[in-house]
Amino acid sequence: MFKTVIPFGPQHPVLPEPIHLKLTVEDERITEAIPSLGFVHRGLERLADLRDFHQMIQVVERVCGICSMIHAVCYCQGIEELMAVEVPPRAKFLRVIWSELHRIHSHLLWLGLFADSFGFESLFMQFWRIREKIMDINEATTGNRVIISVNVVGGVRRDLSHAQIKWVLSELQMIEQDIKRLENTMLSDYTIKKRTVGKGLLTAPQASELGAVGPTLRGSGVAQDIRQTGYAAYGELDFEPVVETDGDCYARCKVRFRETLASIDLILQAIANLPAGETRQKVKGRPEGETVTRVEQPRGELLYYIKANGNKNLERLRIRTPTFANIPALLTMLPGMWLSDVPVIVLSIDPCISCTER
């Protein structure tokens, strides 16, 4: 059989961001996939030389446009650990609330894009309509829609008032209803199942061997979620990772769908247990030493390695984003699949290429 090499991307209708895959196909079956990156490499890690460690918060928020809040939480946790700063409990709970809001809107964005990838455009619109309400909550409580810039070393910059909490609760109730209304379509529609069940298989041993993270890992039946380590206030909340065992695109889709509902539950818990008090601890001095911190992003585990030497600039900042870890898993999912399934499989790991290349 003839081997043909087909370039997929960097510009492709299904990809919001540029990644190039060199697909070797036999007939219409894929036999090999080689990625090439570097289209949006910005060298943000090196900006630590030019910006001081407070200003870096705004820089790391811009690593990813969707989960910016969670990047900042991870970075601040690392610096706080190095400077031995104790974050006030209220700030920890507020970090959870905004992180989970980000997770919901990221998953809703993905669910919409995923529906779009197999051509279900009206479902895409439905999810994005719900997402808009989350953006409104972000804007009303923090001042910005996506890159909300509320984290500082030692706490958060904004607080939730009583009126705001009441309003957020009523909005969340509506959002939960709206999402549940789409559950029947997203998880049991014949056409959706036809496009996703059995596509892009990844078994549990493969997933952990290839270092897959987040919903890609949990969709294969490995119950690992960094939120289990109890960073911020997650340790005080009742939390179970969402797991599916099939390891195909459909399982990953179910994980993300159920995680949006789990996130709403987490926010409700966090609001119910929100302690009173300060939201920000004044910090003095400069960080020194090295540390590794991890948080759970919508796409999976995020790791920051921070090395500081007592100067106002950090010595080294290393960011390992979840998509970077999921690309090897993607490359093993593709061989054996039809060419027409590639967009669905590529999207099923929720690729965030700006994250990957930083």
Place this chain on the structure above:
Amino acid sequence: MQGDIIAVGPETLVREAAQAKVDGYRLVTLSCVELDAETVDILYHFDKDLTLKHLRLTVPKGTPVPSISAVHWAAFLAENEIQDLFGLHFTGLAVDYEGTLYLEDEVRRTPFCRYSIRQSDKNTPAPDARQEMGEN
């Protein structure tokens, strides 16, 4: 820093990484840190049941580093990244982009190094390193 840090040398690196795999550890990533003009640290982060373990390899710039991608295939992306940004050379990479993962073909500088080393500055460059760094 959470987790144990185990210092390894270039000769014991692959063995330790394979041991970690046998013990059920998942490779999280590699971090490269420039220590001074001559040496870099490479940290190999491993995770098992939410507990971290790190291998620390200190190597002089210019000497080739054994790749662990034969054991942990997923390491090839991180190793290629370090190859691009720090100008190190990994031997035995599963997929070798030869310095073009992030950079263009003609770029022969190492953008993440504070101390840029030109080929002529080095006393005894390894043959592999010379090929990697080019004529510049």
Place this chain on the structure above:
Amino acid sequence: MFKMTPNVLRNLISKKATRRYPRQVRPPYESVRGELRNDSTQCNLCGACALKCPSQCITVDKTAGTWTCDPFACVYCGVCVDTCPAQSLTQKREYRPPAVERQTIFMQGEPRKKTKTPEAVESG
């Protein structure tokens, strides 16, 4: 099959999710971080905002007494507003409207008097 039908029917009878934007604008929320403003009567040109700004979009010239901000480089994080010791910086609730040419937010303040002692200049 027909799993989407109840949603489609609901959409037919429910009200629109979108607005006819330029004619109908939603009032901005209370604490939105909009366009940056500097009150020239209160600003003492200390330069704290220029120092703290993560995108380095503010320049302060103490001798000429000018304060300039490039709104296209501004990331609307509000760090300058938080750090301003004289509380002269504020953010409007409205966002900056789209523009067809480059703009700068410029403010002419009172330049430093030469007669002041160097210590006084530095402490300001």
